[in-house]
Amino acid sequence: MSTLQSRIEKKEARIAVIGLGYVGLPVAACLADAGFDVVGVDLKADRIARIQAGHCPIEGEEPGLAPMVSHVVASGKLKPTTSFADLATADVILIDVDTPVEGDNKPLYRALRGACESLGSVMKDGALVIVESTIAPGTVDKVVAPLLESASGKKRNQGFFLGHCPERVMPGRLLKNLTELSRVCGGSTPETAKAMVALYATIVRGDLDEADCVTAELVKTAENTYRDVNIAFANELALICEASGGSFLRVRELVNKSPGRNVLLSGAGVGGHCITKDPWLLAHGAPGLDPKLIAAARARNDSMPAHVLGLLESALASLGKGVSGARVAVLGYSYLEDSDDTRNSPSEAFIQHARAAGAECVVHDPWVHEHKGDVWEALKGADAAVLLVAHTAYRRLDLGALKKTLRTPVLVDARHMFSRASARAAGLVFRGLGRAVEEV
Numbered sequence: 001m002s003t004l005q006s007r008i009e010k011k012e013a014r015i016a017v018i019g020l021g022y023v024g025l026p027v028a029a030c031l032a033d034a035g036f037d038v039v040g041v042d043l044k045a046d047r048i049a050r051i052q053a054g055h056c057p058i059e060g061e062e063p064g065l066a067p068m069v070s071h072v073v074a075s076g077k078l079k080p081t082t083s084f085a086d087l088a089t090a091d092v093i094l095i096d097v098d099t100p101v102e103g104d105n106k107p108l109y110r111a112l113r114g115a116c117e118s119l120g121s122v123m124k125d126g127a128l129v130i131v132e133s134t135i136a137p138g139t140v141d142k143v144v145a146p147l148l149e150s151a152s153g154k155k156r157n158q159g160f161f162l163g164h165c166p167e168r169v170m171p172g173r174l175l176k177n178l179t180e181l182s183r184v185c186g187g188s189t190p191e192t193a194k195a196m197v198a199l200y201a202t203i204v205r206g207d208l209d210e211a212d213c214v215t216a217e218l219v220k221t222a223e224n225t226y227r228d229v230n231i232a233f234a235n236e237l238a239l240i241c242e243a244s245g246g247s248f249l250r251v252r253e254l255v256n257k258s259p260g261r262n263v264l265l266s267g268a269g270v271g272g273h274c275i276t277k278d279p280w281l282l283a284h285g286a287p288g289l290d291p292k293l294i295a296a297a298r299a300r301n302d303s304m305p306a307h308v309l310g311l312l313e314s315a316l317a318s319l320g321k322g323v324s325g326a327r328v329a330v331l332g333y334s335y336l337e338d339s340d341d342t343r344n345s346p347s348e349a350f351i352q353h354a355r356a357a358g359a360e361c362v363v364h365d366p367w368v369h370e371h372k373g374d375v376w377e378a379l380k381g382a383d384a385a386v387l388l389v390a391h392t393a394y395r396r397l398d399l400g401a402l403k404k405t406l407r408t409p410v411l412v413d414a415r416h417m418f419s420r421a422s423a424r425a426a427g428l429v430f431r432g433l434g435r436a437v438e439e440v
């Protein structure tokens with residue numbers, strides 16, 4: 001491992017990245033840009049073709065990424081390929097494939113298993129395999145290592161070495177997070193962790209902390225579970241504020257003045273594919289444990305779209321109307337403000353609930369391709385405007401014009417964007433998440 005570490009430090013080590021998605025492509029490009037020869041492998045031939053042509057196939061605005069990809073492909077430092085055979089000469093192989101949980105909230109690791117089997121069959125002696133994908137505690141030891149051993153005929157920590165360095169990327173900030181955030185370098189041996197630090201030090205300015213693999217697995221899944229549980233608390237507090245006559249934002253502001261408190265924001269639900277699945281990966285690390293808190297938090301967050309529908313029903317009922325047959329303008333479809341990423345969007349859950357209740361939904365989102373356009377066209381003649389994503393573009397909505405444009409003057413705000421006073425001044429019937437209903 002010391003030889004490998006010195007070759008890494010001299011940037012002579014050959015790197016391979018399996019999976020050129022929104023995690024793998026940025027890290028492959030950064031390592032190539034730092035001077036390594038990098039082979040990037042992906043099963044999707046069209047994605048490889050686009051990268052070979054110097055294009056970046058990742059949607060959305062990712063500052064700095066496209067020019068970097070173009071540069072390192074043109075210089076030959078990054079070689080995209082669909083052939084796993086090209087991995088045979090790699091000294092360090094990063095695995096960046098998706099690790100979803102299935103309907104039973106457990107991971108099958110289809111892509112991870114496939115990558116390990118293909119890699120194992122060609123892997124060179126002494127290779128270092130680093131899983132960057134988010135995985136349940138124990139996965140390196142119980143899934144990755146045995147697969148690599150059986151496919152390669154080599155023994156872990158003898159014929160090859162293992163690491164887990166979980167990624168901390170976020171859509172819209174892929175390069176920024178990759179280069180600035182700290183990373184846990186979990187190695188199958190202490191020397192392996194040190195070699196991992198040497199590798200990531202060439203592209204990461206944040207802390208690089210040595211650990212073992214299970215610690216790295218626990219850290220990543222725990223940090224996202226922590227966020228999900230805290231969002232769930234904010235959501236449950238908002239429901240209690242509604243029932244008890246409080247204002248969630250005001251209560252949150254005053255609670256957070258107390259040292260060591262940081263109540264997050266209640267909302268229309270939790271989307272994305274990190275926070276929604278990582279809690280289940282953490283729980284998977286202790287199969288015998290009943291993950292009561294994790295499951296309850298997931299259930300609370302997943303219940304929020306239905307709660308927002310309840311706010312809509314309440315507003316329409318105050319005008320003697322029902323959801324059935326109502327035309328509802330849904331403002332926001334991505335899972336996160338000012339993003340085009342729609343994975344696991346709470347808006348989709350809300351729309352399904354609303355349509356099941358007989359509503360006609362018209363969706364608008366300034367960032368999502370199929371829902372762009374003039375927001376006033378979506379609002380025209382609607383019986384309610386329901387704000388589900390706090391896109392900056394919606395902050396400028398003129399509520400007086402909204403009142404004139406809607407057929408029924410109802411505004412439901414699930415992201416704390418508008419004040420009840422301004423909505424009522426505009427003549428709108430208002431329901432705000434975490435706000436008690438104040439009869440007119």
Ligand code: SAJ
Pocket residue numbers: 167168169170171223224227231264265266267268269270271272273274275335336337
């Ligand atoms: N959300 C709330 N209330 C909050 C915060 C978020 O309802 O107070 C909702 C959002 O609307 C969204 C979902 O939760 O639907 C997730 O939001 P997020 O801000 O956590 O964004 P993600 O999913 O991109 O989370 C990622 C995670 N980073 C990685 O997995 C590397 C997370 O750990 C980070 O905290 C987050 O980015 C971030 O803020 O950087």
